[in-house]
Amino acid sequence: LDLAIDWGDTEATNVASIMGEYSPEFILALGDNMYDNGVTSVDDPLFKEMFEDQFTADSLQVPWYVCAGNHDYYGGDAGIDAEMAYSDKSDRWIYPELYYNKEVTGSDGTTFNIISIDTWRLNSGDTYVLHEPKTGRSVLRNASMVHDHYARGMMNKGKFDALMKSFKEEPFETPIQERVKATGDPEQLAWINDTLASSKADWNLVIGHFPVYSATTGEHGDTAILVAYLMPILEEYGGTNTLYFSGHDHILQHNQKSSVNYFGSGAGARTHTGVNTKADYLLGYHQGSYGFMVHSASSTELATDFVIDDESVPYSYTITK
Numbered sequence: 001l002d003l004a005i006d007w008g009d010t011e012a013t014n015v016a017s018i019m020g021e022y023s024p025e026f027i028l029a030l031g032d033n034m035y036d037n038g039v040t041s042v043d044d045p046l047f048k049e050m051f052e053d054q055f056t057a058d059s060l061q062v063p064w065y066v067c068a069g070n071h072d073y074y075g076g077d078a079g080i081d082a083e084m085a086y087s088d089k090s091d092r093w094i095y096p097e098l099y100y101n102k103e104v105t106g107s108d109g110t111t112f113n114i115i116s117i118d119t120w121r122l123n124s125g126d127t128y129v130l131h132e133p134k135t136g137r138s139v140l141r142n143a144s145m146v147h148d149h150y151a152r153g154m155m156n157k158g159k160f161d162a163l164m165k166s167f168k169e170e171p172f173e174t175p176i177q178e179r180v181k182a183t184g185d186p187e188q189l190a191w192i193n194d195t196l197a198s199s200k201a202d203w204n205l206v207i208g209h210f211p212v213y214s215a216t217t218g219e220h221g222d223t224a225i226l227v228a229y230l231m232p233i234l235e236e237y238g239g240t241n242t243l244y245f246s247g248h249d250h251i252l253q254h255n256q257k258s259s260v261n262y263f264g265s266g267a268g269a270r271t272h273t274g275v276n277t278k279a280d281y282l283l284g285y286h287q288g289s290y291g292f293m294v295h296s297a298s299s300t301e302l303a304t305d306f307v308i309d310d311e312s313v314p315y316s317y318t319i320t321k
Contacts, residue, residue: 004028005292006247007268009035012054014290014309020057022294025106030247031069031209037162038075042085066095067116069209070126074162099188101195110299113201119210123225124182129167133185139170189229196237202299204242211246213255213262215282218274220249234260240321252306253285254317267291284315
């Protein structure tokens with residue numbers, strides 16, 4: 001049994017106690033671990049406020065497999081380094097490298113390969129920030145767009161302040177050859193390819209913050225770079241036993257393309273209303289509530305429940321190999 005959640009703000013109190021009613025063997029932490037602009041050091045009080053003091057149930061003192069989201073990267077390299085360093089300070093926080101995998105055996109012998117990837121690097125940043133993985137440089141894509149989206153209510157003040165504090169637009173006179181470039185992260189893609197190709201686990205659980213497919217409207221939706229470069233790897237070396245988990249868009253959603261299942265669990269600390277119900281890959285969703293996902297597996301079946309803040313289960317699905 002495992003739980004999946006995008007959770008890094010105080011609103012996670014809406015679901016933390018409900019999560020504690022389950023007895024997971026591990027938890028998938030799907031990025032945006034520390035809203036709005038990450039942490040400053042391994043001793044940042046946000047670790048206590050957002051993590052240790054919110055998820056206090058005995059049943060939640062299990063391994064949390066962590067990946068980074070865009071809000072974590074808003075704290076810069078120092079913030080990401082601090083989140084990785086926290087792995088040495090916490091018994092349950094597991095985030096040893098920017099991307100990594102852990103082979104886990106459940107209590108019934110079911111085996112999992114948990115593959116945590118860095119979608120910020122694969123995507124060269126996010127909607128507002130252009131990031132160059134090779135050099136670590138980051139700039140605002142368009143400062144005017146940030147101001148416009150804030151003025152139109154498309155982002156909150158916390159996000160606006162984080163962006164304007166942490167990043168600057170590249171000077172117009174910067175020569176083309178010296179500009180920050182969207183290079184992606186081919187080394188990571190090769191690692192994902194090799195890790196999936198060699199996996200012998202019953203289930204491959206790939207976790208990343210940005211969705212491959214997302215049916216939300218008025219949020220982010222599909223991530224084109226991941227559709228182009230990650231999805232073919234998931235399909236070729238994954239298949240029915242490979243699941244992709246993401247956050248970022250703040251609903252609960254289950255999407256399926258070819259033989260791969262995509263679960264978006266982004267409602268742990270933010271909510272959203274707006275879904276394209278005609279998306280050809282959409283199998284199930286819940287919007288407008290805080291929530292998380294519960295998964296239970298054997299070597300041949302994996303069952304998923306959406307659990308929301310009134311403790312009800314609005315959607316369930318079972319994958320059979």
